[in-house]
Amino acid sequence: MDVVLEVLRTSNNNDERKKADAQLRQMQESDPQAFLMLTWDGISSTAVDTTTRFFLASTVVQFVEQSWQHSVPKDLQVVMINRYLHLLLCSEPLPSVTLARKVALLLGLMLKRCNARGEPGALPPPLEHAGKMIGESVVHAVNNLSPTLIGLATQYLLVLHVVLKEMEGKRVGGVFPRLCASLVPVMSSVFVSSATWDYVTCYMPLLYMMKCVLRVFGSGVFDAGFYPHLLDITWRLAHSVSVTGQPTERVERGQRLMEYAIKVQLKMLSVFPSKMDGLPPAFFISQGNGDMEDRSLLALLVAIIESPIGTVVTEKLVCRALLTFKALLTVEDSQPFVANCVIALANAPQLLSRVIDRITYFLADAxxxxxxxxxxxxxxxxxxxxxxxxxDTEHVSSCAEELLLALTGSTHxxxxxxxxxxxxxxxxxxxxxxxxxxxxxxxxxxxxxxxxxxxxxxxxxxxxxxxxxxxxxxxxxxxxxxxxxxxxxxxxxxxxxxxxxxxxxxxxxxxxxxxxxxxxxxxxxxxxxxxxxxxxxxxxxxxxxxxxxxDVPAECVQGTLCAIQNLLPQLSAPATIEQLAGLVQGLIARKLLHVGSGELLLDMMLPAVYRAISGAQRTPDGEADHSGGNDDGDEESDDDVSLQGRCIGLLLECVHSCVTIAAPELEERVWSLFRAIVLPCTEPGSRLSLWADEQAWELLLSMCCAARSWLPETNDALLFCLDNMTREISSRHIVVRCVYSILLLCPEPAKHISVALVDHAMAELTQTCSSDVASAYFALLAVMLRRGEVTLRCHLLSLALHKFLSIKSVHSESFSEQLALLLAWGFLPYGDCENWEVILLDTVAKVLLHHPNANSFVEWIVLLFDVSPGPFVTEQLVRLLQHSLSAQHTVLLQLIGEDDRVMARKAVEGTLLPPSSMQERGADTDEVGELVRDPTEMLMELFGDTALIGASPHVIRLCRLFDVCAIS
Known part of the structure; x- marks a missing residue:
């Protein structure tokens, strides 16, 4: 095992490291005790160099995070916790703060993930023991603090801070508040002792003491006696850092301690708003007549805000002071005590005026x-x-804005x-x-x-x-x-x-x-x-x-477009390009731009799109994933990449909007976008696909719906979509809609429609959990039914009827209605075959003859009347019943009995009342209104195309195919 660890510590060979990592995981699983003892020997040994000890501690941290709870027996967990506890609390500090912090993290994780359980209302025994020992060690070191013991006191407080930080994340069972409550005497004693320390000499123990205070009194427990004492200490620090002519180190350390002191008060206000009434009103704002010095919290915050940044206070300290002020205002409506403090502020014009003056100062531009x-x-x-x-809590202007909004929006x-x-x-x-x-x-x-x-x-x-x-x-x-x-x-x-x-x-x-x-x-x-x-x-x-x-004069629209067109080539920031693309989209959405603007918009937006796509293609896919820098650098890089992707996505949405208002004569230019934009943005695995896959498919769909003629690019798009419609991608429903939309336009659809495609579409319709996917496949099946050749239509109708009869309950399956509609549309006239009705009736009869639920056919259609979404669907169901009942077909006459015919006739009669009759019967106004709705609108709802306008070529093709006027 030590050989494997040495490889992981020293090797730069990636293959060697992967192999060693796999071997180590296997050893950890097979014998966790051997791993823990071996690493303990190295971490605890003073003969091992600090770098190696740090590496071993990091390796154990990773193991504890992944396998401590389920791989390590409870007894062994307790043994290892006690060993590391004694190592950290021994009489000699570890050779570096970095190593001490890593070992303390290891101890904190072990305690956090320990399987031991405490009695109700008590801490788990290992945690209780650790808290007691750490607390006693801290108190002993602090009470006997000397220059030689500063390092040891720092280590003890560091251990306490790290353990508290880890346990704060363990919310189950109220463990963290109970741990903090047990440490209140310890922290109070330490805080009292620290009042006499010189904050330059004792800076490190003071810093970690403040970090512990932040956890205990900021998040863990509310102690009304502690915060005034903290406020008094903070005032003394404020006076100290404001003295001119001091060494820079002294000022900087005092500022850092003040940052934590104010952060504790900020945390207290955020975590314990309902307990504020445990503090005296004078803690927050002076209640006197002005003769005595005001040493309240708000006075301190104002003093910090008014101090010069850089020489007396830091920007972080000012930001925290502004946010603390704001935190008090945010709870005034829910806490009467705080409301009274805010009222006192409103009645203290001098203090309030000083705050607003300083906020205004912070908001000046360079x-x-x-x-x-x-x-x-x-x-x-x-x-x-x-x-x-x-x-944004790091810049004073943003924090000043937040406080100004809180003050001017305050209730009191x-x-x-x-x-x-x-x-x-x-x-x-x-x-x-x-x-x-x-x-x-x-x-x-x-x-x-x-x-x-x-x-x-x-x-x-x-x-x-x-x-x-x-x-x-x-x-x-x-x-x-x-x-x-x-x-x-x-x-x-x-x-x-x-x-x-x-x-x-x-x-x-x-x-x-x-x-x-x-x-x-x-x-x-x-x-x-x-x-x-x-x-x-x-x-x-x-x-x-x-x-x-x-609101917008025509010349203003033109001026805005010209400005955007002039500026776009000069811009490189994704956020700015995104903003201008959003403005163009807004102009289109507000109907300020019409069909005549399409060419200008394409001229304006396409160069920016092509530059963005080209830039993304030139950037290696892994560039944003390098982790050689620090975390902050990585996050910034990730933000930039995300912004770039969002920009490309919005640019495509903007082009999509432009396409919807492009004139017919621009059709060839519009379809050139298929190869220039859609293909690169939907290429599987590419960066562009990760960023803009859905927007690219939406763009293609808008091109399909706006198409008027069959072009070579349209044919290529259909083949491309057919290849992609089985991919497991979030935009699959859009791909299927593209197929259905192009098949509506296709002059020879039979070349592209097959039995396999029908089977796939029917399986997706009846098995998918996604309503979007189901709607898309329903639309595709309906178009294939109407545009396929007779053999394929029979196959589709047979499949739909078989699926319909196999449903256990038509009310429980969402696709029941869609299958019934396909059956109804199967009886619409076809111009390509003289005896089409006989052929289709034979198909229906054949399925009914062999299906065990054939006797339920009429009943289930009638049951669908109850859940019909509107009169248009009801009409289709009526048509299906009428065709089935009136068909002079031997098998159908035998299978559909007299009881079914009577039931069907009554159901049909109840649906054929005119609107005037329904009003006489006292029907609901909305119900009557449904009957007089535009049938085109209802057809679009069924096909999920409600976003399209009535004059759209796609809408016209769909209405013609389903003979909407003749039906309705």
Missing amino acids: TGDAVLRAWDLSPEHHAAELERLID CSESSLRLTWEVANALLDRGGVEEVTAALHVIGICCYTMADGPYSASFMNFLAAKLLPIITAAATSTVGDQIYPSPFVLRRVVWVVGMWCESVKGSVARSEVHRALTSLLGAPTHVVLQLCALQAIGHFILDLNFSIE
Whole structure:
């Protein structure tokens, strides 16, 4: 075994490592005790170098994660837990913190996955013993702390931190809260002792103590006596780091400890909101008259927020302070005690004003010539940075936005917050500095929802008409060199604010003015950043719930399209391309673009699609999977790859929309997309297939439905789809729909329809659990029934009837109705055979003659009347009954008895009442309305094609094939 471990530790040969890894797994399964003892000897030996000990510990960690519970006997688990516990708590620390952390992780995983069970309300014995020993060791080391024992105290606290971190994930049985409760005396004692430590000399034990505090008092237990003490310590740290002229190391270590102290308070507010009333109100906000120093939590948070970032506080600390403030506001509606604290905040205008002033400061944009040059180098990045990032807890501007929204949206504090915010924003707008104006505009834009009600909405509309739109218009009619040209930084925020407030701009007149202003900026010689922001704002208005076609003048639509066409070749960021493609889709969906726009749209979008496809094909499939870097780098790479894939998918959706409004004369160009886009994007195993397989098939389906003539590419597409329809892919139902749609158009369908295809389709219809797949195969079977030659039609009808008669209950199987419809459509007239009806009746008779459930045929059709989704389906069932009962066929006359005929006649009579008669009988209005619905619409529902418009070539072909007018 030691040879195998050495190979895994030292070899760079991939084959050797795979072989050794397989051998080690086999040894671990056959003799886990030998593996655990061998690795223990190496990890615990001071004669073994640290690197090897770390490797062995990592190997055991992997084994514990995978096989500890089911492969290692309980007694051996306890033995190994005690050994590693004593190793970590011995009188000499391990040679490195890294090794100590890895061995502590090993111990934590063993305890977490241990099979031992405790008594009700008690901890499992191994965990109870470990917690007691670690706690005692920590207290002893802390109480006797000296320079020589700092390393040992650090290791003990590190062990406690890692064990707590692992046990936090064990939610079953309330183990983690009970463990934390048992450690409260330990942590309280340690915290009291640490008050006298110098946080530079004792930084490491203090850091791990804070990490333990975060688990115990942040997530495990609520201790009302602890948090005020933590708050007092944090205030002392705050005073210490704010002293000027200190060594950098001292400030940085104090800042790090403060970050954890505030994180504990943030965690406490998030985990224990219902227990806040256990703390005095003065803990959160000062209740005095201002003569005494305010040492409340909110005062501390404001002091942190107001401190200079970099010299006194870190950005992470400020972010945590902002988020802690927000966490308190988020529970005001559910916790009366917290609501009273928020009311006290609303009645403390000085404190609230300081918060809003500082938030506004954080929301100012960077300005200057260097920033403007950066705009020209990466315009997409600087346009995208205006977008709000949800759940961004690492950047102060995002956290400031979150707190501002919480304050202005608060139940008890919004009135004061909104008034102060509006006053601060207006004061900054009047004062006139570029950065200050961008901050004010940022504030107004972020508050688009919280300010939307009350007097602020009307104030904004005045602001829009008097200030914002004139600024945009001035920029569009001036040049960068003109003195009246507004600052590009201000202009960017102005455009953004207009887009953010789109829902508050009501009425076509006002919205048209906005569109004219924004579109005018697109044609002006200005920065690409500003054009992208203008398109983004236009997109907000297009997709807004208040949208109407009258909002957008025709010249604005044309200006928007021209801008997109000019910009797309210059863009490389997938997010920006995705955004513009989404805007084009929005224009099509809102019916602002019509058939005449198809060629322009294809000219605009196809080059971007081809570039994206080409770029993806040039990138090796495994490039994004390299793991040579750190985790953060890998995650960033994965995000980029995901964004690129999403961009290609949306581009294909956009082309799909363009195809739906392409003019008939563009058909050959549209079908050129089959080879250029559909084939590479659906190639099995390719990166493009992983990203855009479904969108590519949807594009092909839209091409099939819009097709008017049979082209060589159409024939190739049919063969391609037939080859792919049996693949196990999520878009298989779309592939089948492509087959059915092309067969509707095909001039010689008999060449492509076979008995094997019918059998496959029928099996899928009756066996699949997917309603989408069943609907697609039903449509395919119906078209094959109507367009196949007579022998194949007979085979399909025979198969459908056999499946129908074999159903145990027609009400329990979803495909019962679909099989009955196929039988009914089998009796529609055919023009290719004179005696078609006789042949089909012979087929039906033959099945009925040999099937054991033949006597149930009429009854089951009648039963389907009860679950018919509408009059159209009922008509088909009536037609089926009438043909079966009126057929002068010897076998059918014998098999269908008089009782069945009487039952069928009564069922038919009950379905043939005209709408007027139903109203006289008091039928439901919706039921009467169903009878007068457009039969084309009902046919489309049956075939799953409701998204298609009535003038679609596909719809016309389908209605003609099923003679909808004649039926209905």
